[in-house]
Amino acid sequence: MKKEYDIIVVGAGPAGSMAARYASEQGASLLMLEKDRDVGYPVRCGEAITKRNLIQFIDPDPKWVVAEISKFVVYAPDGTEVVFDFGEVKGYMLERRIFDYELAKTASTAGAEILTRAYVYDLILEDGKVCGVKVEYRGEKIEIKSKIVIAADGVESRVGRWAGLKTHIDFRDMESCFQVTASNVNAPQDALQFYLGTNYAPGGYFWVFPKGENIANVGLGVSGDHCKKRSSLSYMNEQMEKFFPDASILTQVAGGVPCSVTLDEITGDGIMLAGDAARQVNPLTGGGIGSGMIGGSIAGKVAGEAIKKNDLSLIHNYKKEWNKKRGKLHLILDKIKEEFFKISDEEFNEIFHKMIKHKPEDRTLNKLFMTALAKKPSLLVEVAKVILI
Amino acid sequence: MFRMAKKGKLMIEILPDKCDFCGACVGVCPEDAIELKEAEIKIIDPKCTNCSKCIWSCPIEVIKFNKDGIEV
Structure with a gap:
């Protein structure tokens, strides 16, 4: 030195x-x-990255890629499941x-x-x-x-x-997170799973990301505003009990994500x-x-x-x-985030009920956004404001 | 690791034995009043204004108010 x-x-x-x-x-x-x-x-870290971002810097290597992601599975607060199948590898789970x-x-x-x-x-x-x-x-x-x-x-x-x-x-922008890497968790290896709703993680989401056969990163983030009332750890304990009572915890970490x-x-x-x-x-x-x-x-x-x-x-x-x-993109995403988390559990349920009426091939993230727009037209206004500035 | 608390005054304390050293509290602290090393954390006494933001952002509830050394 x-x-x-x-x-x-x-x-x-x-x-x-x-x-x-x-x-x-x-x-x-x-x-x-x-x-x-x-x-x-x-x-x-949840350890997921998009393919587009990764390959700009380094070629995917089986030494540290533990799963290839081609689907998002998103759950409404009432459990309604919507699968977004991209039909090709769009992201990776890493061994960081x-x-x-x-x-x-x-x-x-x-x-x-x-x-x-x-x-x-x-x-x-x-x-x-x-x-x-x-x-x-x-x-x-x-x-x-x-x-x-x-x-x-x-x-x-x-x-x-x-x-x-x-x-x-600002503490309201800090997502307060807790994650475990757990075995005895049976999660699809090609999908990131997201659960929305105030029961799971108000102002954030509960996630199950695959890390190989029978093992996954399971975690959640709660926005600062909500964490004030109840900690992310207490939400997490409840979800683990509900979803994975037989899981063994191999790693547990707390963390703050500045969103x-x-x-x-x-x-x-x-x-x-x-x-x-x-x-x-x-x-x-x-x-x-x-x-x-x-x-x-x-x-x-x-x-x-x-x-x-x-x-x-x-x-x-x-x-x-x-x-x-x-x-500039983050400005737009931040506006979307703010509107997104104003959507109530009931509204999320309605949006997801509409989504499952579409044919599977029509269930795209764009469609989700458009469906959400019907519920929350202010989303569009906020996005337009950023684009037009 | 210990701060000298004034008698009868509410003070924020981090319970080091329970802390995961994640840094969420440090990120939200408006006063730069928390020092975090690999597995050590402490509140920098003169800077802390007891504003509570660290308490609200802690994922695992290890930051508390205490009075005369007793959790309240």
Whole structure:
């Protein structure tokens, strides 16, 4: 480890590793720091990703793909089931403790140095400009200088705050989640299952995602507003008892998913934010692997270029690039989310009853949206507003 | 890990033995008053305003108010 790098990345999740990889590929000297002892562990994630997002960065590998997804099965509050069969593989279930390793490996192959068990406790600031990080590593305090710090430090993201960026998230936008990886759970291997309704998970959903024969990620997210009254763990205990009383729990994790639009400011003097830290999660689904990788890769490219051209002001192009690729879409998804969760259980039931009257081949997600529109025309108004801005 | 609570004052406490160190509370804290390491968490006393947002966002109910060291 050197005393100075061009770029320091804080956090070695998918966003951090992609930032590290794309910046290193342009020749920047780079150090990526991870506070936990392992890259990729503990896994606080449902582990589903769309094929489209994944293959931009890495080819699917049986080492870490545990299931290929070609269907969504969605349940209304009264149990009405609607199957969306895409007829081809549209997504994957990952084994993230292996997947994250592979991503970090691509960063190190590109030239990045990686250090785990390295907790960043402060920034080095000079005249308000970020010039490096202060790290606690095996009981020692070390200062490492850099021209740019990329904070990919996850949902808790404190690094951005120390640089003066407003990163804290409204508690109503924080999905409070609990998930178990359980065996003795018989779930279809080609489908993601979602349960909607206030009984399951108000302001969120209950999910069953396959992780191989007889094993699945079972979890739920409750929006902050509802979690205030009752914790996601208590909802989860109830669902497990109801659906999978014979399950054995192999892993259990709590987690917060920031389901909001991207932060207004994702760059500052010498600092960039990526992934959950920048609030780059898909606000409707809560999926953050793909969008985090996209955010991280853009941050890495932009930072690498700024170093190459020796012009640090170029890092501010990041927001524009992000907006072009995802930011604008997230605005729309956030509006849809807000309207979606105003739909009552009874209205969801009606929408699903209408859906099952369509022929199976006509049951598409677009159709669901159109059917929901009939119930909630305000959905369209909100979406139109974003598109027309 | 322990904060010196003023007598009779309500204070937010995180029960470290039950915590999963997920960081949801840190993300919603408006004051940057929670420090989270790999498996350590603590409230930074002078910064905490006892606003309760961390309590509301905790998935597993491990953040509580206490008075004179007793959960309320």
